[in-house]
Amino acid sequence: MRTTSQLxxxxxxxxxxxxxxxxxxxxxxxxxxxxxxxxxxxxxxxxLEEQTKTAVVRDYLQAWKSMSEAxxxxxxxxxxxxxxxxxxxxxxxAVREQQELxxxxxxxxxxxHLNIVFYSPEGLSVxxxxxxxxxxxxVDHDQVLAPQHVRARYVAVLxxxxxxxxxxxxxxxxx
Amino acid sequence: xxxxxxxxxxxxxLMGMIMASAVQLAAADGEGLRIPKVVEAGxxxxxxxxxxxxxxxxxxxxxxxxxxxxxxxxxxxxEPGALHNAGHYLALLIxxxxxxxxxxxxxxxxxxxxxxxxxxxxxxxVSRPDGISGVAYVFDVFRNxxxxxxxxxxxxSDSAGVTQTxxxxxxxxxxxxxxxxxPKAGAAQFQVSVGSVAEKRVxxxxxxxxxxxxxxxxxxxxxxxxxxxxxxxxSGNAVSDGTIITFTQTYNGRSEATVDVPLKRDxxxxxxxxxxxxxxSVATGVVLGNEIRVGAQR
Numbered sequence: 001m002r003t004t005s006q007l008x009x010x011x012x013x014x015x016x017x018x019x020x021x022x023x024x025x026x027x028x029x030x031x032x033x034x035x036x037x038x039x040x041x042x043x044x045x046x047x048l049e050e051q052t053k054t055a056v057v058r059d060y061l062q063a064w065k066s067m068s069e070a071x072x073x074x075x076x077x078x079x080x081x082x083x084x085x086x087x088x089x090x091x092x093x094a095v096r097e098q099q100e101l102x103x104x105x106x107x108x109x110x111x112x113h114l115n116i117v118f119y120s121p122e123g124l125s126v127x128x129x130x131x132x133x134x135x136x137x138x139v140d141h142d143q144v145l146a147p148q149h150v151r152a153r154y155v156a157v158l159x160x161x162x163x164x165x166x167x168x169x170x171x172x173x174x175x
Numbered sequence: 176x177x178x179x180x181x182x183x184x185x186x187x188x189l190m191g192m193i194m195a196s197a198v199q200l201a202a203a204d205g206e207g208l209r210i211p212k213v214v215e216a217g218x219x220x221x222x223x224x225x226x227x228x229x230x231x232x233x234x235x236x237x238x239x240x241x242x243x244x245x246x247x248x249x250x251x252x253x254e255p256g257a258l259h260n261a262g263h264y265l266a267l268l269i270x271x272x273x274x275x276x277x278x279x280x281x282x283x284x285x286x287x288x289x290x291x292x293x294x295x296x297x298x299x300x301v302s303r304p305d306g307i308s309g310v311a312y313v314f315d316v317f318r319n320x321x322x323x324x325x326x327x328x329x330x331x332s333d334s335a336g337v338t339q340t341x342x343x344x345x346x347x348x349x350x351x352x353x354x355x356x357x358p359k360a361g362a363a364q365f366q367v368s369v370g371s372v373a374e375k376r377v378x379x380x381x382x383x384x385x386x387x388x389x390x391x392x393x394x395x396x397x398x399x400x401x402x403x404x405x406x407x408x409x410s411g412n413a414v415s416d417g418t419i420i421t422f423t424q425t426y427n428g429r430s431e432a433t434v435d436v437p438l439k440r441d442x443x444x445x446x447x448x449x450x451x452x453x454x455x456s457v458a459t460g461v462v463l464g465n466e467i468r469v470g471a472q473r
Contacts, residue, residue, distance in 0.1 A: 045351070067237055071237060086314075086318055090238055090239075090260055090318075091237060091238075093239070093260075094236075094237060094238060094239055094240055094260075097239065097240045097241075098240050101240060101242050103233075103240060103242065105235055105237075105240065107237065117346075117347060118346075118347070118349055120293065120308070120310045120349075120351060121295075121308035121310070121351065121353060122293070122295035122296070122308050122310070124293055124295065124310070125293065125310060125349075127347060127348075127349060129347070136235065136265065138233055138235060138267065140231070140233070140242070145233075145267065145269065145274075146274070148265055148267070148276065150263070150265055150278065152263035153263075154263075155320065155322065155347055155348065157312065157320075157348075157349075169312065169320050169348075170237075171238065171260075171261045171262055171319060171320055172236065172238070172261070172262045172263035172280065173261075173263075173280070173282070173322050174212070174213055174263075174280040174282065
């Protein structure tokens with residue numbers, strides 16, 4: 001039985017497609033993480049502890065991932081981990097529309113500039129503004145359209161649940 | 176050699192066909208779709224096109240997805256109400272060999288239609304400055320967060336009919352205020368109003384900590400009968416029944432007996448052994464009342 005090093009030494013070209021496939025798979029599965037910048041200097045009226053800020057940012061970025069997966073696979077159930085209320089209803093509606101049209105849309109967030117602007121007095125909601133850049137690609141039945149680069153500004157309101165912050169309001173606003 | 180070149184060319188052609196069927200590249204961007212940069216949610220939209228052949232228009236965002244088939248030379252009509260979710264949209268018009276695109280924003284309708292009101296806490300002691308907070312998120316008829324500054328009014332009416340009012344303008348769709356709890360205990364109505372839309376919450380204002388805890392004692396044989404005066408908070412509200420009052424008897428500095436008694440109809444009553452020279456004290460929470468020395472009152 002030949003080891004990998006033996007195979008590499010004798011036929012390096014044989015492993016090249018395999019390496020490409022692995023790299024491609026990793027890239028498609030979101031291996032390339034978006035760049036993230038966070039500002040929370042103007043947050044109030046409640047002061048935001050570092051630990052809370054970290055949790056809010058982590059859960060918001062996870063929400064983008066959940067949304068991308070839900071809209072790429074047309075599965076509204078994937079929204080459950082990160083969304084509730086209005087945000088979940090509206091995204092689920094978009095998934096339903098895509099299903100009816102036989103479409104899927106791939107979103108890949110490339111960068112986020114997060115500005116946490118509001119932490120409510122009783123600690124039950126956090127609002128952040130996100131200047132985000134992402135690539136989106138429409139798949140209409142078997143037709144895959146060219147990816148498009150988009151820059152937008154989102155407003156999100158997150159509320160705490162048992163184990164994480166979930167997005168309750170999520171919408172873009174003109175820059 | 177000739178055979179190899181033919182094979183290579185055929186392979187290239189095949190690859191090209193596969194790629195063309197799989198990925199429709201934006202071969203040439205057209206003049207761009209003429210769509211207003213900002214569209215109000217739910218409004219109708221007419222998009223003129225110059226496509227020579229049949230085309231497909233996609234209007235896509237995470238908020239909503241639309242697709243329309245386009246006949247040559249015809250304008251695309253988006254009916255009222257069809258595009259109702261606020262968001263940043265990408266419009267792509269795909270026709271034979273050309274892609275036109277435009278980006279635009281759908282914004283919330285200006286007229287508020289609902290308000291999401293968080294009032295906390297639902298129960299608190301009287302006379303707490305800034306003890307009650309209200310946070311209001313304003314939405315339009317399509318349940319889009321209204322980001323334009325909108326006047327919001329918070330009103331807190333206590334059981335005596337006294338009303339506090341605070342008016343603020345929303346910022347990024349949210350308005351908030353803090354109110355003082357009233358000196359008089361009872362249910363207060365906390366209301367937020369945005370235009371003609373109002374939401375109401377009930378905030379229970381309960382008496383604060385007891386003030387001036389006082390007891391009196393009367394000897395009856397070998398027993399001391401102890402009774403507090405009606406227990407009230409510093410604003411004069413009767414402290415809730417069930418509040419624990421603790422009577423403690425000490426002799427020569429050593430604790431000899433402790434009795435916890437719940438308040439009943441504003442007073443607490445108990446009996447303790449009447450040992451001459453013993454000191455009986457009364458307390459509740461962190462509030463300390465007077466002391467009685469058995470054999471002589473002070």
